[in-house]
Amino acid sequence: MKKFWAYAVLVVLCLFVLGPFIWMLATSVKPDAEVLTAVPHLFPEHWAFDNYAKAWASAPFARYFWNSFLVSALETLFDLTFGAMAAYAFARMDFIGRNVLFVALLATMMVPGEVLLIPNYITVSNLNWLNTYQGLIVPWMVSVFTIFLMRQFFLGLPREVFEAAELDGCGPLRTLFGIIMPISKPIWITSALIKFVGAWNAFLWVLIIANSSDYYTLPIGLINFSTDVGTVYNQLMAAATFSVVPLIILFLFGQRYFIEGIARSGIK
Amino acid sequence: MSFRLRRTVTAYLMLLPTLVLIGVFVVYPIVDSFIISFFKWDMLSPNKPFVGLQNYIYIFQDPLFHTALKNTVLYVVFFVPIVLVLGLLTAVLLNMRIRLLPLFRTAFFIPYVTSLAATGIVWQWIFNDQFGLLNYLLERVGLSAQDWLNEPRWTLFNIIVMGVWQNLGYVAVIFLAGLQNISREYYEAADVDGATPWQKFARITVPLLSPTTYFLLILTTIEAFKVFLQIYVLYGETAGPNNSGMTLLYYMFTKGFGDYRMGYACASAYVLFLIVFIFTLAQMALSRRVHYEA
Numbered sequence: 001m002k003k004f005w006a007y008a009v010l011v012v013l014c015l016f017v018l019g020p021f022i023w024m025l026a027t028s029v030k031p032d033a034e035v036l037t038a039v040p041h042l043f044p045e046h047w048a049f050d051n052y053a054k055a056w057a058s059a060p061f062a063r064y065f066w067n068s069f070l071v072s073a074l075e076t077l078f079d080l081t082f083g084a085m086a087a088y089a090f091a092r093m094d095f096i097g098r099n100v101l102f103v104a105l106l107a108t109m110m111v112p113g114e115v116l117l118i119p120n121y122i123t124v125s126n127l128n129w130l131n132t133y134q135g136l137i138v139p140w141m142v143s144v145f146t147i148f149l150m151r152q153f154f155l156g157l158p159r160e161v162f163e164a165a166e167l168d169g170c171g172p173l174r175t176l177f178g179i180i181m182p183i184s185k186p187i188w189i190t191s192a193l194i195k196f197v198g199a200w201n202a203f204l205w206v207l208i209i210a211n212s213s214d215y216y217t218l219p220i221g222l223i224n225f226s227t228d229v230g231t232v233y234n235q236l237m238a239a240a241t242f243s244v245v246p247l248i249i250l251f252l253f254g255q256r257y258f259i260e261g262i263a264r265s266g267i268k
Numbered sequence: 269m270s271f272r273l274r275r276t277v278t279a280y281l282m283l284l285p286t287l288v289l290i291g292v293f294v295v296y297p298i299v300d301s302f303i304i305s306f307f308k309w310d311m312l313s314p315n316k317p318f319v320g321l322q323n324y325i326y327i328f329q330d331p332l333f334h335t336a337l338k339n340t341v342l343y344v345v346f347f348v349p350i351v352l353v354l355g356l357l358t359a360v361l362l363n364m365r366i367r368l369l370p371l372f373r374t375a376f377f378i379p380y381v382t383s384l385a386a387t388g389i390v391w392q393w394i395f396n397d398q399f400g401l402l403n404y405l406l407e408r409v410g411l412s413a414q415d416w417l418n419e420p421r422w423t424l425f426n427i428i429v430m431g432v433w434q435n436l437g438y439v440a441v442i443f444l445a446g447l448q449n450i451s452r453e454y455y456e457a458a459d460v461d462g463a464t465p466w467q468k469f470a471r472i473t474v475p476l477l478s479p480t481t482y483f484l485l486i487l488t489t490i491e492a493f494k495v496f497l498q499i500y501v502l503y504g505e506t507a508g509p510n511n512s513g514m515t516l517l518y519y520m521f522t523k524g525f526g527d528y529r530m531g532y533a534c535a536s537a538y539v540l541f542l543i544v545f546i547f548t549l550a551q552m553a554l555s556r557r558v559h560y561e562a
Contacts, residue, residue: 002465006361013358014375017436020390021378023401027393036399078285086286095279096272105286108294112494112544114517115537118304118524119297122311139293142286172282201383203497208525219385223501226389233393240386251381255374258381262438263445 021244028052028237035234051238058229060213061239064221065246071136071206071217072199078141079195080188086142087150088176092162102151109144114204121208135209136217140199146191149261153187154180190261193254200247218243305534312528323535327519333536335511336519342424343431343515344492351432351488352481355439360473362440363447373444376437384434388501391430392417395502417502420512427498427513435491439484446480447473486551490544496521516540 022042027035031048034041055061089095090102120139129135161183165175181188206220213221222243226236251258280287305323309316327333358376362369379387394401395416403413416422454472463471474481499513507514507522514522516536524533 003364003366006364006366009357010361010366010372013354013436014372017376017379017433019401020387020394020433023394024387024390038399040399040401040404082285082289085282089279089282093275093279093282094272095276097276098279101283105290108290108298110545110548111294111298112490112541114494114496114520115301115541116294116297117520118530118533118537119300120293121524122300122530123292123297125311138289142289144290147286172278197381201381201385203383203385203500204521219383222383222385222389226392227504231396236389237393240389243386244382247381247383248378251378252374255377259373259377259441263441 024237024240027233028241030234032232032234036231048234051234052242055225055235055239056242058235059221059225059239060216061218061221061225061242063214064216064218067133067136067215068200068217070133071202072196074133074137075140075199076192076195078137079143079146080192082142083146083150083191084176084181084188085173086147087154088172088180090147091151091154093172105144105147109148117204117208124209130209131212131215133215136206136215139205140202143195146195149191149264150184150187153184157183186257186260189254190257193250193258194261197247197251197258301534301537304530305538307531309530310528311530319531323531324539327532327536327539332511332514333519336514336516336536339424339513340493340495340515340517343428343495344489346424346428347431347492347495348485348488350428351435351439352484354432354436355484356443356477356481358436358440359443359447360469362444373437373441376440378437379434380438384430384497384501387434388430388498391426392502395426418509420508420510423499423503423508423512426502427495430498430502431492431495435488439488442484443477443480446477450476482551482554486548489547489551493540493544493547516543 026042026044028051029047029049030044030051031046034044034046090098124130124135124139127135129138157180161179162175165179170178200217201219202217203219206215206217210216210220213224216224222239225239229235306318306320307316308319308322362372366372397403397413397415397417400416402416407413414422416426450473454476455468458468458472494517495515496517499507499515499518502508503513505526507518517540520533520536520540523529523536
């Protein structure tokens with residue numbers, strides 16, 4: 001009986017959480033005549049899959065997809081590389097100023113990124129990087145959270161692994177990328193997923209840096225499309241659907257790593 | 269060169285990309301933002317007079333800033349408790365050794381990984397006054413329809429619903445990890461003593477979960493102070509009817525990229541920073557008095 005109520009409440013909460021997605025999917029396959037009706041229904045009488053093709057053709061969505069993918073992938077790649085290097089130094093090397101530097105880095109996480117928006121906009125503008133990929137990517141190539149996650153993981157690895165590599169005469173870079181990274185797969189998959197999702201969904205930065213649709217990522221492109229088409233809700237929902245599907249698929253495949261990473265950040 | 273010095277040079281080479289990027293895009297802007305907040309500047313002209321505290325005085329006298337402050341605080345006051353309570357409820361239910369746990373957990377987490385730019389459009393459609401799903405459901409249960417998007421009194425409600433909806437899974441997952449960290453022995457001992465479920469929750473779960481709760485409290489409060497995206501996707505560049513969706517970050521955005529008043533924008537950014545900072549310190553001080561054995 002106790003379990004029955006648990007299930008009942010969970011199902012209600014699930015409906016709240018998934019409701020908007022169900023409604024999005026349902027609307028995306030309705031013909032124009034069935035969208036704005038007094039009595040809404042879940043399933044269309046006539047299926048209109050061509051909403052997807054129409055939406056896809058009415059704005060440069062292919063370009064937005066490519067931009068989103070490029071920006072997110074490059075940010076993730078740099079973040080992993082630089083983050084691993086920093087984490088290795090903090091976890092395995094005894095150097096002057098290590099503890100002060102690490103605490104200072106952690107302290108920067110307390111500063112809301114939005115506070116940095118205007119000076120960073122000015123910096124990027126002075127570099128002539130407005131409306132460029134480097135303007136979108138470079139400021140986000142390092143995240144302290146990645147360094148923190150990786151450092152914790154490296155500290156948990158047996159010392160012998162590092163020592164064996166170093167005895168063989170490997171420098172820090174060879175040790176890190178040749179030996180440590182291959183055995184640290186869980187943590188870099190976790191870091192990569194969190195970074196990629198964050199980059200894919202980034203909004204405010206792209207909004208101010210990209211003023212031409214050539215450099216829009218999906219979120220900004222989608223908002224623009226929404227302003228353009230107004231209340232053509234079936235096409236809007238089709239566009240919203242194909243924008244979120246890649247990320248949902250990525251999440252479904254990587255969720256074990258993703259959720260563990262998120263959960264771990266809460267335990268520390 | 270001594271061994272330690274050589275080691276230090278190598279370490280800093282490993283840290284070089286991080287230090288350069290954090291220096292240019294995090295540390296420098298923290299300082300620069302503060303400096304700009306004492307100047308009158310439109311970002312383009314070379315003319316950039318020093319105005320002392322004028323920008324701060326201006327924003328504190330600006331009725332729009334008062335609106336922004338009020339709305340932001342109201343959002344925090346409602347959003348944080350609601351998302352924490354619902355998140356804890358979800359986590360406790362998920363922790364009852366139910367079937368299909370991974371399926372539920374996935375479902376709850378999906379809004380967190382999808383962009384509000386996409387899901388916000390769906391919410392806009394749900395809140396639509398004539399054909400929206402919400403009004404239809406309300407009328408079905410005998411309540412009257414509302415003009416959710418055009419009446420100022422609903423703006424806060426709309427953005428709180430969206431905020432809770434998006435962050436529920438995140439909060440629940442962290443609570444769930446905290447719950448799973450509590451040893452079952454405590455509950456077994458309580459069962460032997462004949463404790464009721466409520467007693468177990470209040471005397472075991474709540475105290476032992478408090479580190480997680482404080483972590484989430486700090487995190488969700490900071491996030492809540494930065495509320496922006498829901499408003500932007502629901503209302504576009506208007507901050508809601510009658511500025512009912514004006515928040516601190518929206519104010520900064522409007523002053524900076526709408527009016528090109530960088531001094532005002534940076535001053536308001538620093539006010540936001542200061543508020544977040546004080547909250548973080550206060551909550552960290554509180555959390556010292558929290559149980560840490562689990």
